[in-house]
Amino acid sequence: DAKTTQPTSMDCAEGRAANLPCNHSTISGNEYVYWYRQIHSQGPQYIIHGLKNNETNEMASLIITEDRKSSTLILPHATLRDTAVYYCIVRAPNTGGFKTIFGAGTRLFVKA
Amino acid sequence: DAGVIQSPRHEVTEMGQEVTLRCKPISGHNSLFWYRQTMMRGLELLIYFNNNVPIDDSGMPEDRFSAKMPNASFSTLKIQPSEPRDSAVYFCASSTGGKGYGYTFGSGTRLTVV
Numbered sequence: 001d002a003k004t005t006q007p008t009s010m011d012c013a014e015g016r017a018a019n020l021p022c023n024h025s026t027i028s029g030n031e032y033v034y035w036y037r038q039i040h041s042q043g044p045q046y047i048i049h050g051l052k053n054n055e056t057n058e059m060a061s062l063i064i065t066e067d068r069k070s071s072t073l074i075l076p077h078a079t080l081r082d083t084a085v086y087y088c089i090v091r092a093p094n095t096g097g098f099k100t101i102f103g104a105g106t107r108l109f110v111k112a
Numbered sequence: 113d114a115g116v117i118q119s120p121r122h123e124v125t126e127m128g129q130e131v132t133l134r135c136k137p138i139s140g141h142n143s144l145f146w147y148r149q150t151m152m153r154g155l156e157l158l159i160y161f162n163n164n165v166p167i168d169d170s171g172m173p174e175d176r177f178s179a180k181m182p183n184a185s186f187s188t189l190k191i192q193p194s195e196p197r198d199s200a201v202y203f204c205a206s207s208t209g210g211k212g213y214g215y216t217f218g219s220g221t222r223l224t225v226v
Contacts, residue, residue, distance in 0.1 A: 034214060043116075043203050044155070046214030099145065099168060100215060102155035 004088045009107040012082075018075040020106050022088030025069040031092045033064060034100065035073045037084040044087065044102070047073065078110045116218035118204050124224045130192040133221045136185055137206030145215065146179055146189050147203040155203075161187065194225045 005023040012018040024033065035047040048055055048062045050071070055062045061074040075082055087105040117136040125131050137144050145160040159169040161181045169179070176195070181187040191198055201222050205215040 036214070043205070043217030043220050044215070046216065049214060099157055099160050101157060102147075104154060 004090055004103060006086075006088050006103065006106045008104070009109065011109045011111060012075075012078045014080060014110055014112050015077055018078040018082065018108060018110065020073040020075075020086050020088075020108065021070065022073070023070045024088070024090045027068050027090050028092060031090045033062065033068075033071050034089045034091065035060070035062065036087045036089065036102070037082075038087070038105070039081075039084040047086075078108075080110050080112060082108065083110045084108060116204055116206050116216050118202075118218035118221050120221060121219065122222045122224075124226065125194055127195055127225055128193045129225075130190065131194045131198075131223060131225075133189040133202050133204075133223070135187045135189070135204030135218060137187070137204070138216055139185065141206035141208050141216070142184070143207045144181060144187050145205040145207075146187070147205065147217075148200045149203065149220075150200045158189070191223075194223075196225045199224050 003026060032049050032051050034049040036044045037047055038044045047059050048057055050062045050064050052064055052068055062071060064071045085105040085107050087102050089100055091100055116138055119134045123131060143162050146158040147155050148158055149155045156171055158171045159179045160167055164181045164184055177191055179189045201220045203217050203220045205217040207213050207215045
């Protein structure tokens with residue numbers, strides 16, 4: 001699976017949009033971009049995923065560049081409860097199952 | 113749906129003792145994953161199963177670790193004998209498998225070996 005690069009930490013003001021970048025310049029054509037987050041003392045939580053089109057759900061939006069070498073996770077109106085570590089993962093499925101490898105992620109601090 | 117259920121939530125044991133962690137995946141999910149998380153090493157994938165069959169156990173640190181999935185609704189991770197360096201939070205996750213599906217994680221088991 002392709003390697004991803006994320007900033008170590010970011011700050012965001014409560015109520016503002018949080019834009020979390022991720023670089024995945026070696027992504028292959030069949031690899032998806034996934035985002036998870038982990039709030040302190042909880043298990044990771046799936047947020048969103050995409051292949052090449054922008055995606056939106058009730059939690060966030062995912063913007064993938066046309067060349068697919070980078071993406072941005074957008075939390076439109078960040079709250080204090082969005083303070084967490086956010087993981088960007090690129091992986092491809094395979095016929096025998098698949099596995100997700102987590103990196104260090106971005107620690108997002110939402111401040112009042 | 114009750115989600116992925118792990119037990120116990122906390123376990124404190126003495127070095128050398130056997131430890132068994134349990135996981136009940138979401139009904140209908142055919143892939144199950146065991147992860148370990150520590151401050152130093154982050155989230156590490158230990159082993160994963162697809163349709164109850166172990167697919168990749170390359171992340172299992174030593175022979176002291178073993179995992180089983182006797183049926184689609186239950187899995188165990190066993191450490192025998194346990195050592196202080198095994199202290200960590202152990203997470204179980206399940207997924208429907210196939211491309212494009214995310215994982216659902218349990219709340220984890222915090223293991224402390226003294």
